[in-house]
Amino acid sequence: MPAVHLEILKKDTKTNARLGKLHTPHGVIETPVFMPVGTQATVKTMTPEELKALGAKIILSNTYHLFLRPGQDLIKEAGGLHKFMNWDGAILTDSGGFQVFSLGDLRKISEEGVEFRSHLDGSKKFLSPEIATQVQMALGSDIVMAFDECAPYPCTHEYAKNSLERTIRWLKRCKETIGESERQSLFGIVQGGTFADLRKESASQTTALDLPGYAIGGLSVGEPKDLMYEMLEHTVPLLPEDKPRYLMGVGSPDALIEGAMRGIDMFDCVLPTRIARNGTAMTRFGKLVVRNAEVAKDFSPIDSTCDCYTCKNYSRAYVRHLLKADEILGLRLMSIHNLHFLQTVMKEIRQAIAEDCLPEYRNRFFRDYGYENQE
Amino acid sequence: MPAVHLEILKKDTKTNARLGKLHTPHGVIETPVFMPVGTQATVKTMTPEELKALGAKIILSNTYHLFLRPGQDLIKEAGGLHKFMNWDGAILTDSGGFQVFSLGDLRKISEEGVEFRSHLDGSKKFLSPEIATQVQMALGSDIVMAFDECAPYPCTHEYAKNSLERTIRWLKRCKETIGESERQSLFGIVQGGTFADLRKESASQTTALDLPGYAIGGLSVGEPKDLMYEMLEHTVPLLPEDKPRYLMGVGSPDALIEGAMRGIDMFDCVLPTRIARNGTAMTRFGKLVVRNAEVAKDFSPIDSTCDCYTCKNYSRAYVRHLLKADEILGLRLMSIHNLHFLQTVMKEIRQAIAEDCLPEYRNRFFRDYGYENQE
Numbered sequence: 190m191p192a193v194h195l196e197i198l199k200k201d202t203k204t205n206a207r208l209g210k211l212h213t214p215h216g217v218i219e220t221p222v223f224m225p226v227g228t229q230a231t232v233k234t235m236t237p238e239e240l241k242a243l244g245a246k247i248i249l250s251n252t253y254h255l256f257l258r259p260g261q262d263l264i265k266e267a268g269g270l271h272k273f274m275n276w277d278g279a280i281l282t283d284s285g286g287f288q289v290f291s292l293g294d295l296r297k298i299s300e301e302g303v304e305f306r307s308h309l310d311g312s313k314k315f316l317s318p319e320i321a322t323q324v325q326m327a328l329g330s331d332i333v334m335a336f337d338e339c340a341p342y343p344c345t346h347e348y349a350k351n352s353l354e355r356t357i358r359w360l361k362r363c364k365e366t367i368g369e370s371e372r373q374s375l376f377g378i379v380q381g382g383t384f385a386d387l388r389k390e391s392a393s394q395t396t397a398l399d400l401p402g403y404a405i406g407g408l409s410v411g412e413p414k415d416l417m418y419e420m421l422e423h424t425v426p427l428l429p430e431d432k433p434r435y436l437m438g439v440g441s442p443d444a445l446i447e448g449a450m451r452g453i454d455m456f457d458c459v460l461p462t463r464i465a466r467n468g469t470a471m472t473r474f475g476k477l478v479v480r481n482a483e484v485a486k487d488f489s490p491i492d493s494t495c496d497c498y499t500c501k502n503y504s505r506a507y508v509r510h511l512l513k514a515d516e517i518l519g520l521r522l523m524s525i526h527n528l529h530f531l532q533t534v535m536k537e538i539r540q541a542i543a544e545d546c547l548p549e550y551r552n553r554f555f556r557d558y559g560y561e562n563q564e
Numbered sequence: 565m566p567a568v569h570l571e572i573l574k575k576d577t578k579t580n581a582r583l584g585k586l587h588t589p590h591g592v593i594e595t596p597v598f599m600p601v602g603t604q605a606t607v608k609t610m611t612p613e614e615l616k617a618l619g620a621k622i623i624l625s626n627t628y629h630l631f632l633r634p635g636q637d638l639i640k641e642a643g644g645l646h647k648f649m650n651w652d653g654a655i656l657t658d659s660g661g662f663q664v665f666s667l668g669d670l671r672k673i674s675e676e677g678v679e680f681r682s683h684l685d686g687s688k689k690f691l692s693p694e695i696a697t698q699v700q701m702a703l704g705s706d707i708v709m710a711f712d713e714c715a716p717y718p719c720t721h722e723y724a725k726n727s728l729e730r731t732i733r734w735l736k737r738c739k740e741t742i743g744e745s746e747r748q749s750l751f752g753i754v755q756g757g758t759f760a761d762l763r764k765e766s767a768s769q770t771t772a773l774d775l776p777g778y779a780i781g782g783l784s785v786g787e788p789k790d791l792m793y794e795m796l797e798h799t800v801p802l803l804p805e806d807k808p809r810y811l812m813g814v815g816s817p818d819a820l821i822e823g824a825m826r827g828i829d830m831f832d833c834v835l836p837t838r839i840a841r842n843g844t845a846m847t848r849f850g851k852l853v854v855r856n857a858e859v860a861k862d863f864s865p866i867d868s869t870c871d872c873y874t875c876k877n878y879s880r881a882y883v884r885h886l887l888k889a890d891e892i893l894g895l896r897l898m899s900i901h902n903l904h905f906l907q908t909v910m911k912e913i914r915q916a917i918a919e920d921c922l923p924e925y926r927n928r929f930f931r932d933y934g935y936e937n938q939e
Contacts (some may be wrong), residue, residue, distance in 0.1 A: 229889045231881070259885045260912070267863055267881060275877045332582045351773060362593065485634070488642055502650045510605065510634045517892055 192205045193332055193374035195220065195454060196210035203424065203544045205452035210540040211247070211433055213279040213331040214372050215271065220343040220433070221538055223445060223531045224281060226462065229254050230264070230274045233462050234517070234524045237276045242498075243525070244532045246278045247331075249457045252324050253285035257307050257314065261327035269329030280366035281376075281457070282330035284321040284363075286337045287406070298338070300355070318362035320524040324372060326366075333370075334404065335363045342411040349382030351392040356380045364398055372542075374401035377433060382407055383416050386424045402433040405453075409438045418447055425452040442471060442534050443560055446551050449538045451475045459533050465523035468512045475559040479509050479523065497529035498522075513540040568707055569594065570808040570829060574919045580800065580827035583917045585807055586622070588654040588706040589747050593621045595808070595829040598820060598906045599656060601837065604629050605639070605649045608837050608901045609892070613649045617873075618900070621908045622706075624832045627699050632682050632689065636702035636912050636918040641678035656751075657705035657830070659696040659912035661712045662781070662813075663771055673713070675730070676792065693737035699747060701741075710738045711778065715785075717786040724757030728766040739773055752812060757782055757793050760798045767802035771810040777808040780828075784813045792819070796826040803827075816821045817846060819936055821926050824913045832930030836906050840898035843887045846878035846905045850934040854884050854898065872904035873897075877886035 192214050209220040216470045225240060232240055239247065250270060254266040255261060267273040270280055289296050289303045296305035302317025316324075321336035337356040340349045360377050367375045377395040378520065381387030385464045395403060405424055408417045423435070428434050433454045440458020440468065448456060461471060468480035472492035477484070479491065490500035497524040499508065511519025534554075541550035567589050584595040600615060603626045606812065607615055611864045615623065625645060630636060642648040645655055648710035657838040664678045671680035672801075677692025677844050691699075696711035712731040715724045735752050742750045752770040756762030770778060780799055783792045796811070803809050808829045815833020823831060836846060843855035852859070854866065865875035866883065874883065874897040886894025916925035 229885075229891055231886060231891050231893045232894045234896075236896070254889075258889060260880070263881065263885075266861060267879065272887075273879075275882075285732055302794055347828060364595060486638060486641065504648075505640065506634070506638065507605070507648055507650075510638075510648075514604045514629075517604050517895060518606045518611065519895075520892060521609075521611070 191374050192370075192372055193401050193433070194432065195402070197431065198526070199542060200448075201547055202545050204450040204547050206449045206538070206542050206547055207452065208456070209433075211249070211285070211454065212390075215277060215331055216246050218279060219539055221445075221449040222455055223249060223440065223535045224455060224457040225528055226251075227274070227276075228234045228459070229250055232380050232528075233466065234521045235528070237274070237278075238346040240276075240524065240528075241278070242358045243529050245528070246534070247281060248276065248278065249283065249528040250328070250330065251285070252282050252286065252321055252328070253288035253316075255328060256285060256316070256324050257309055261265060261324045265327040265329070271329060279332070281327055281332035282325045282334060282338040283437075284325070284334040285316050286321070286335075287339045289316055290339055291452075295421075300358075305508060312402045317343060318359040322327055322366040323364045326370070330373065332402065333363075333367060333373050333375045335360045335375060335377050335381060337406055339407045340380060340382045340412065342383065342407075344382055346382075346384055346387070349380070349384055351385050352382075352389055353380040356472075357391070357394045358444075360395065360398060366402070376400060376402040376433075378404045378406040378437070379424055379428070381424075383420055384418070387513065388420060388424045389427060393426055393487055396427070396429060402435060403428050404435040404437050406437045408436065409444070414447075417444070418451065419470045421448065421451040421453070440531065442519045442531065442558065443533070443555065445534055446538060446554060449542075450547060450551065455460045460525050461527035466520045468523065470523060471527050473554075473557050479503075479505060479510050481509075484509050491526055495526065495530065495533075497526050499526040499529075565749055566749050567745075568776050569810070570806065572776070573804065574820070575919060576922055577920050579825040579922050581912055581913070581917050581922055582826045582827065582829070583809075584829060588622070589875040590652060590654040591621050592707055593654060594914055596820075596824040596910060597622060597830055597912045598815065599624045599830060599832040600649075600903055601626075601832055601834045602649070603834070606647060607903075608841065609896045612649070612653075614900065615651075615903075616653070617877065618904050619760060619911070620646065620903070622656060623706070624656045624658065626660070626663065627657050627696055627703070628660035628691075631660060631691070631699050631893050633686055640702040640704075645889070646704060654707070655703075655705040656701055656707035657700045657709060658812075659700070659709040660784065661696070661709075662714045663712055666693055675733075677711075687769055693734040694741045697738045697741040697750075697827065701745070705748065705831075707777065708738075708742060708748050708750045710735045710750060711753050712755060712781055714785065715755060715757045716781045717758065721757075721762070721891070724755070724759055724762050725765075727757075728755040728762055732766070734770045735773060735827045747925070751775060751777040751779050751808075753779045753781040754799055754803070755782045758787055758795055760795070763795060763799045764802060764850065767799055771802070771804060776809075776887075777810060778803050779810040781812045781933070783811065784819070789819065789822075793822055793826065795824065796828070800827040809860055815906065817933065818930065820906070820909055821913060821929060822933050824917075825922055825926065835900050836902035840902040841895045843898065845898060845900050848932050852880075854880060855887050861882050866901055867905070870905065870908075872901050874901040874904075883938065
């Protein structure tokens with residue numbers, strides 16, 4: 190049994206969702222799960238204790254950023270990423286692939302890897318499947334992501350095909366590099382853009398390597414949501430039932446519910462914390478722009494149905510004042526609220542699966558939230 | 565008995581220090597006390613719970629800033645400043661005097677008050693003794709500071725004399741405005757620059773008004789510390805023994821100890837939180853610039869003798885990484901540490917008074933901290 194494995198507790202009778210427990214060397218996580226993002230060895234504005242109070246048991250951190258600063262050697266010397274950042278829950282690290290490909294003109298791809306300019310000081314850097322894996326091994330993350338190429342949207346069939354084939358070749362090198370690690374588990378990433386035949390080819394070749402888990406990459410990169418859901422419907426059934434499935438970069442409440450219904454176990458996204466810092470709260474009744482003048486004298490909580498620290502103790506008017514005055518507490522209160530909201534949505538999804546009412550939950554949620562694409 | 569009054573528990577036998585309890589409508593505070601500054605209705609980066617965990621029971625907030633944003637009417641409508649910011653401890657508000665006089669060319673002083681341009685939008689604003697007091701009455705602070713003129717250092721005897729006389733005339737208008745408030749207590753401010761005769765004149769006229777407490781203003785504005793201590797030695801004996809004495813704008817550890825030895829009960833300063841955010845930690849062994857390269861691989865805590873949340877859980881290397889990466893958690897961890905340090909120093913001062921060893925404590929502290937002016 191790999192160090193990271195999924196115990197399936199229940200399969201939904203009405204959808205492809207499943208309820209499970211993800212076992213990791215740093216704890217057991219109820220799935221489907223949303224993972225807060227701690228790009229630079231910190232979930233922005235939050236302490237580990239605050240994350241735990243929200244129910245978070247696994248977070249994501251970014252190889253690209255930590256490779257550049259403070260460097261994996263320093264973190265290894267500190268005793269690994271868990272100890273460095275004082276987080277004893279599970280950690281998934283991405284591979285840096287997505288970030289370096291996003292650098293555009295600043296990077297040069299070869300079969301060996303990707304040469305790029307650091308966004309910090311312009312210095313020349315190089316990441317390859319071997320290096321990206323070694324960095325993650327030094328960090329000591331529980332789940333190590335393969336170094337992949339994420340094709341942009343839109344792109345041609347040929348581009349997506351070349352990209353997925355390189356991703357497969359690179360995946361083999363990642364697997365070779367990590368070897369028989371007992372503490373760290375490598376997840377492969379299925380690519381193929383928005384082409385069903387390529388998703389099939391990628392899934393087939395990726396799962397042939399018999400890895401502890403599989404991610405679906407290259408979605409939520411600008412394509413319409415319906416197309417993302419269609420791709421999930423094509424791809425998820427091609428993944429083994431007994432392995433965790435991770436949809437990368439997805440964190441809007443609607444997509445979490447739709448993803449779970451299509452069999453996804455894990456999600457991550459910077460969305461809740463990023464929009465929090467920009468002053469937008471996620472609530473059960475849709476988004477609320479707390480910076481807006483209309484809440485200036487609104488002494489009710491951000492969401493009166495919410496029992497997070499922010500909503501229990503502070504008014505919209507106070508949080509707005511803090512945001513307008515550039516006060517850090519405003520960013521903290523907003524981040525706590527949005528992360529709490531997504532943790533609550535995931536808990537409700539799990540409960541709905543347990544009670545065989547996920548579609549009903551989805552419809553009720555969409556109606557309250559004000560989504561247009563209600564059924 | 566005024567709503568705010570000082571119960572003196574013990575007078576030091578070796579110095580002019582005293583140990584006391586400051587009674588307020590929002591709790592009893594052990595003195596001598598350092599008050600963290602929450603300029604814009606928040607002590608920067610901190611929640612009220614975190615402040616309480618540090619032992620803080622009274623904070624300062626700024627009339628000038630709250631008058632401009634979000635405005636005292638909004639805060640009054642919210643139920644007052646305590647409720648608005650979720651702080652049930654005591655609050656002292658300054659009068660805005662120091663801030664408007666610091667605006668330089670942007671303000672125009674008359675006998676009626678001060679006309680100035682808002683630093684936020686350049687709009688024309690006006691503060692007078694009446695308005696500054698009314699604003700503080702709307703905020704609902706426990707201690708209301710008089711609207712004074714703080715003379716700069718250096719200044720002429722004539723300037724300082726005119727300034728203190730205007731401060732006295734304004735103080736009478738503040739007292740008239742607050743009237744017989746049962747919940748809010750007005751403190752007068754002794755001015756007079758660095759001139760002993762003017763300090764005497766100011767103290768005499770200010771204490772003649774029989775107020776619940778007295779502050780010493782116009783010090784720590786650029787003069788040498790020895791001169792500040794000399795002025796305290798002149799001024800403090802002119803204040804009634806049974807009333808609280810507040811030295812405004814002082815927060816360096818040496819000055820807290822020296823001030824307490826000269827009979828001061830209350831201090832405030834933005835120093836600990838401001839230098840924290842700039843990356844400088846106060847420790848028992850002197851200041852530590854956590855941003856410096858020399859701590860990059862230092863996995864020890866900021867201060868190994870410190871039991872604050874930061875020092876118990878994080879290394880210098882991690883805090884430095886957060887600061888270099890512009891992560892908010894870095895600002896939080898630094899602020900917690902520095903405020904905890906000053907709370908600890910105050911606790912030690914109180915204990916030293918109780919145990920009749922304040923001069924010995926002072927000398928030990930100065931030696932460890934590396935101050936040059938050891939006795």
